Amino acid sequence: MSDLDLLATFLEIYRRGSLTAAAAALNISQPAVSGQLARLEGQMNAVLFERSRRGAVPTPPAHELARRIASPLDQLRGALTQDADGQAHQGTVRLGAAGELTASRLVPALAPLVSGGLSLHITLGLAQDLLTGLADGELDLVVSSVRPSAGKRGLTAMPFVDEEFVLVATPTTARSVDRDRLAEDPLAALAHLPIVAYSRELPIIRRYWRSEFGRRPPNPVSMIVPDLRAVLTAVIAGVGISVLPRYLADPALAAGSLELLHHTQIQPLNTLYLVTRSGPAPASIARVQHQLRRQAETWGPL
Structure with missing residues (x-):
């Protein structure tokens, strides 16, 4: 062998x-x-x-x-x-993913396949809802921010790309934080700042706080909006602070409309997965998977 x-x-x-x-x-x-x-x-x-x-x-x-x-x-x-x-360039692939990643990375990456004859139907939503749709046969492929749980049998997950998270605020908000206290007790130093989140469960924010500060955030929540692009807009408008993928925050950081509120030696990461139903994949789905993985090799952490 x-x-x-x-x-x-x-x-x-x-x-x-x-x-x-x-x-x-x-x-x-x-x-x-x-x-x-x-x-x-x-x-x-x-x-x-x-x-x-x-x-x-x-x-x-x-x-x-x-x-x-x-x-x-x-x-x-x-x-x-x-x-x-030639079937990889034909047929329809039903793809599920978050709206922010779809608009910024997935659509440009898959455009050549669509130009070559593939039909792509995209559903936007939260990871757990999309994984349920995949398990129920409503989708063919999901880019998921979580690995499917053991309860969702019949699904196969493959690491795709890592997201890098940053804690951001407006320059004015950043100046309201006592830097000495931030270095000594960041949890307390940031506790007065309201949070903007895309879900009641605060998944990204909670993960960042636990990773960096050892506890859930005690901060008040000023806004919940299920779109990270809207979260970004709200933070720039001064509604509160938030944790965002670096690929979304970088333009605002470069323009000076946002600042990093907290610096880490190793930036927190979250792995995104390509998830399909178990079993041999049709050529069209395999082609989409291959195209996304090939493009991800050029992105590095998002």
């Missing part, structure tokens, strides 16, 4: 979340899959999956290997199917 076969088996386990599901997809026995995985782990001198009740849980080396090999392997597979029948 070639090393390429071992990598293909690894990728099936990684995407499907279990050795059993990978064996079914590859039409081989589970012991054969286990043997191939053991051989690859021996060659790499690394454990790639931890066994648990949730199935095969990827380790950090597995995440890194998947990032390196997924796009080349998919491209090789695509060459066998796309050139044979």
Whole structure:
């Protein structure tokens, strides 16, 4: 068996979340899959999956290997199917994603495929709603800010790109913060500032506060609007502070209408996933996945 076969088996386990599901997809026995995985782990001198009740849980080396090999392997597979029948450039792909990422990155990245004959129907929404639509067969592919939970069986997730988060405010608001106190007790120093959020659960903001300050934000919430572009506008207008992906905040930071309110040694990241239903993907969906992964390689963290 070639090393390429071992990598293909690894990728099936990684995407499907279990050795059993990978064996079914590859039409081989589970012991054969286990043997191939053991051989690859021996060659790499690394454990790639931890066994648990949730199935095969990827380790950090597995995440890194998947990032390196997924796009080349998919491209090789695509060459066998796309050139044979041309179906990758035809048909309709129903894509779900957040509106901000769709407008700024996904539409430009996928425009060449649409020009080549692919029809793309895009649904905008929050991650959990989109994943439910995918599981129910209403969507073909979702760019999700969360990895599907174990309760959403039948879905396969692949890391796509990382978002980098920044805490921002207007220059006037930033000057209202005591810098000495911010260095000593940032939670207390920022507590008087109202927050603008895109959801009642404060998902991005809560993650940033817990990562950087060790607790949920005690701040009052001044506005909730389910669109990060509107959150950005509200912060610029002085409604409050917020945590935003850097790709959205960068133009306002460069223009001076916003400032970084808090500096970190390592910027908090959130991984976005490409999620499909388990099983072999039609050539058109595989083509969209490949195009997005190829473009993401040029973006770096967003």
